[in-house]
Amino acid sequence: MRFDLTDLRLFLHVVEAGSLTAGAARSHMTLASASQRVRGMEDALGSPLLTRHAQGVRPTEAGRTLLHHARVVLQQMERLRGELGEYGQGLKGHVRLMCGTSALTEHLPEVLSRFLMQHPRISVDLEERPSPDTVDALRGGRCDIGIVSDAIDTEGLECHPFRRDDLVLVMPRGHALAGRRRVMLAEVIDSEFVGLPADSALQLLLTQHARALGKHLAYRVRVGNFEAVCRMVVHGIGVGIVPQTAAERCARSMKIARAALGDAWAERTLMACVRSSQELPLNARRMLEHLVAPVEQVAAK
Numbered sequence: 159m160r161f162d163l164t165d166l167r168l169f170l171h172v173v174e175a176g177s178l179t180a181g182a183a184r185s186h187m188t189l190a191s192a193s194q195r196v197r198g199m200e201d202a203l204g205s206p207l208l209t210r211h212a213q214g215v216r217p218t219e220a221g222r223t224l225l226h227h228a229r230v231v232l233q234q235m236e237r238l239r240g241e242l243g244e245y246g247q248g249l250k251g252h253v254r255l256m257c258g259t260s261a262l263t264e265h266l267p268e269v270l271s272r273f274l275m276q277h278p279r280i281s282v283d284l285e286e287r288p289s290p291d292t293v294d295a296l297r298g299g300r301c302d303i304g305i306v307s308d309a310i311d312t313e314g315l316e317c318h319p320f321r322r323d324d325l326v327l328v329m330p331r332g333h334a335l336a337g338r339r340r341v342m343l344a345e346v347i348d349s350e351f352v353g354l355p356a357d358s359a360l361q362l363l364l365t366q367h368a369r370a371l372g373k374h375l376a377y378r379v380r381v382g383n384f385e386a387v388c389r390m391v392v393h394g395i396g397v398g399i400v401p402q403t404a405a406e407r408c409a410r411s412m413k414i415a416r417a418a419l420g421d422a423w424a425e426r427t428l429m430a431c432v433r434s435s436q437e438l439p440l441n442a443r444r445m446l447e448h449l450v451a452p453v454e455q456v457a458a459k
Contacts (some may be wrong), residue, residue, distance in 0.1 A: 160202065161199060161202070161224075162418045163231070163235060164185075164195070165195055165198075165199055166224075166228040166231055166232060167185060167228075167232060168181060168182070168185045168187065168192055168195055169181075169196065169199065169207065169221075169224060169225065169228055170225065170228050170229065170232065172186040172192070172196065172215060173186050173208075173215075173216075173217050173221065173225050174300055175214075176213070176214040176215065176216070176308045177214040177215060178192060178193060178196065178208075178214070178215055180214075180314050193302075196208065197429075199224075201222075202412050203220060205218070205220045206221075207220055207221035207224060208221055217338070223402070229299045229300075233299070233439065236251055236439040236441070236442075236445045237250070237439040237440060239251040239439075239441070250279045250280070250281065250282040251279065251280050251281075251439065251440075251441040252280065252282065252283060252302070252441070253280060253281075253283070253302050253303065253439075253441055253442045253445050254282075254285075254301040254302045254303075254442075255282055255283065255284050255285070255301065255302065255303050255304070255305070255445070256284075256285050256286075256287045256291075256292040256295055256296075256301045256303075256304045256305070257284070257285075257286065257287070257304065257305035257359075257428075258286065258287070258288060258289055258292070258305065258306070258307070258359035258360065258363075258428075259286060259293065259354060259359040259360040259361075260323050260359075260360060260401040260403075260404075260428070261305040261320070261321070261323070261428055262284070262286050262396065263321070263382070263383060263384060264323075264401050264403045264404055265305075265321045265323070265403070265405070265428065266284075266305075269449065270282065270284075272429050273444075273445055273448045273449075274377070276448075277441070277444065278310075280441050280444075280445075282445075285301070286358070286359055288307035288358060288359040288362045288363065289307045289309075289310040289359070289363075290310060292304035292305070292306050292431075293306055293310055293311070293312055293431070294317065296315055296431055296432065296433055297314065297315070297381065299433070301443060302308060302432065302438060302439065302442035302445075303430060303431070303432055303438075303446055303449070304430075304431045304432075305320055305427055305428050305429065305430050305431070305449075306428070306431055307323070307363075307423075307424055307426045307427075307428060308427045308428070308429050309422075309423050309426055312431055314430065314433075315431045315432065315433060316432050316433065316434055316435055316447075317429040317431045318429060318430045318431075318446070318450040319427055319428075319429060319430075319450065320427075320428040320429055320430040320449055320450060321427070321428045322402075322426075322427055322428075323328065323401050323402070323403070323426050323427065323428045324397050324401070324402045324418065324419070324424060324425050324426060325399055325400070325401060325402070325419045325424040325426070326399070326400065326401070326402045326405045326416045326417060326418055326419055326424075327346060327397055327398070327399055327416065327417045327418075327419055328387070328388055328391050328397065328398045328399070328400055328405050328408070328414045328415070328416050329391060329397045329398075329414065329415050329416075329417075330391060330392065330393075330413070330414065330415065331399070331403055331413050331414065331415045332419045333415060335354070335415075335417060336415035336417075336451040337415075339417060339418060340417055340418045340419075340420040341417040341418070341419060341420060342419070342420045342421055343367060343368070343371065343399075343419060343421050343424075344371055347368060347371055347373045347375070347396055348373070348376075349376075349396065349397050350376055350377075350379075350395070350397070351375050351377045351378065351396045351397060351398060351399075352377070352378060352379055352381065352387045352391055352395050352396040352397070352398040353375070353377045353379075353380050353381075353387065353398065353399075354380060354381065354382070354383070354387065354388040355380050355382070356380065360376060360399075361380075363423075364399060367421065367423060369416070377396070378390075378395050378396045379395055379396070383408070384400045384401065384404035384405075384408070385404070385407075385408055386407035387400055388404070388405070388412050388414050389408075389412065390407075391414055392412050392413055399419060399424075401418075402418075403444070430446060430449045430450050432446060
């Protein structure tokens, strides 16, 4: 039985994506080539590795065993690349990073760009996911570093403060609540909202807390980023909920009012989490150190 690293990485991508087509795309292969490789692995093993169903594929018992060992082998290879990379420029490593909407758009671009400039041989697989999904991925070995809200149960993970990330309500300056410093979600739950796409991590969070109040948020329009949310708010389309950093930035050039969201879950700190920093590949450990360094120290580098 001979499985090479390409086979193992392909199988990992297929199972994580739940689809042979999506797994092939992640592996930069054609569907025909990916299918042939998976069939070759099954023929070599003498047992099916995947079960096909209407929504995609699932690993069999043999497939789950292979999945576990594929993750171990690929993580070991990543450690090898990182450590040998100290001695030459021929090896390139990558880090798998998951985070929510706010971290992705407000906090990561600058700090991540500095890291990549300092480490030109490292690439990053960056994926936007809600905090609960990121925690599950960390525990399952599907990412190296996850940035999540401190409101999430992270038992068993090693967590470091990354950035403060409180949520605020933005509204037109003439809104009835425009003079308030703090507003509860329940007070605006029946308002018309401007929001992000329904599958964004922040919108999933807001949907969850609206349901806890027995309500559904009514969206007049969904847009692609926080700046677009604030621009729609300026024109009276609705109110919005965005990170404080985004609201402060937009308020410099837009006529919006803002009030802190008073719910406990809206007062949050983003945490950079790993299973164990001691077990991280060298490149991922470097990134973790960069992420959790004081803001002033990172800016000075």
